[in-house]
Amino acid sequence: MTKKGVKYWVVDAFTDSAFKGNPAAVCLLEKEEDSKDEKWMQSIASEFNISETCYLTPIPNITTIPRFHLRWFTPLTEVILYFNIADTSQISAALGGGVSITDIKRTQIGGDLLVVVTSGTSVTELQPQVDAIVKCPGRGIIVSAIAPPGSGFDFYSRFFCPKTGINEDPVTGSAHCALALYWSNKLGKSDFNAYQASPRGGVLNVHLDEQNQRVLLRGKAVTVMEGCLLV
Structure with missing residues (x-):
């Protein structure tokens, strides 16, 4: 599946200087269905080839403050954020x-x-x-x-x-x-x-x-x- 127009940012976290800290790619997905395409998400993370690539999917109609579902991938695998x-x-x-x-x-x-x-x-x-x-x-x-x-x-x-x-x-x-x-x-x-x-x-x-x-x-x-x- 091809995703068109997915916005992303590369953020250096835990630092106040560029090119330091922990680099992470942040991809904003439009709908929950996109977050189920794990093969595509892993391919993009491998292409970025930095510590972490995360995917944010908006949670609709929860509060006035924007909230998101979150998934993280390294270049090789997904990082599980919950207990198995x-x-x-x-x-x-x-x-x-x-x-x-x-x-x-x-x-x-x-x-x-x-x-x-x-x-x-x-x-x-x-x-x-x-x-x-x-x-x-x-x-x-x-x-x-x-x-x-x-x-x-x-x-x-x-x-x-x-x-x-x-x-x-x-x-x-x-x-x-x-x-x-x-x-x-x-x-x-x-x-x-x-x-x-x-x-x-x-x-x-x-x-x-x-x-x-x-x-x-x-x-x-x-x-x-x-x-x-x-x-």
Whole structure:
């Protein structure tokens, strides 16, 4: 397939000087069908023969701010920007084994892995293997599932992040930004009552504001200490 009139730019990234930094070719495609012609995209990337060639396809009717689908190619192959769910055995083992995983996503926040399991009970009963989690892709692992019937919650979650020195975070605001979007797509709603099933536990009221691309988190708080730093 021949693409006519495809605009492109060569950008030197991560520098304020020309001919330095990381060179990348940026090609603007008009429609999603063009982005499916992988042979053509790879041929163009080989012709440019620089570190990266990317292809942007506009996402229509999302927000007033232009947004794009993105694919990257080196001169030899495509650079995969998402986690391959073919590694579910590694993730399952890191979570203690015997865990039935139904979905894996890589979040835009910290590159965490969002791992969805079959039940809220599975979330609470996880026996994470910290040494194995460290070897997994991403910053950390968010585990989530639909909450048990009658619990009063929409979904359960836990968050493991030993790479940052936190084996298990008690309650994680950033994780719920990703969880809000995921469960909104699955459940068709924007407001959630969520429970983070860590040993300490935590309850969050979550609202996904799609119009303004924001997630609002609400919850109660108790002051347990008061003091003064002297230095």
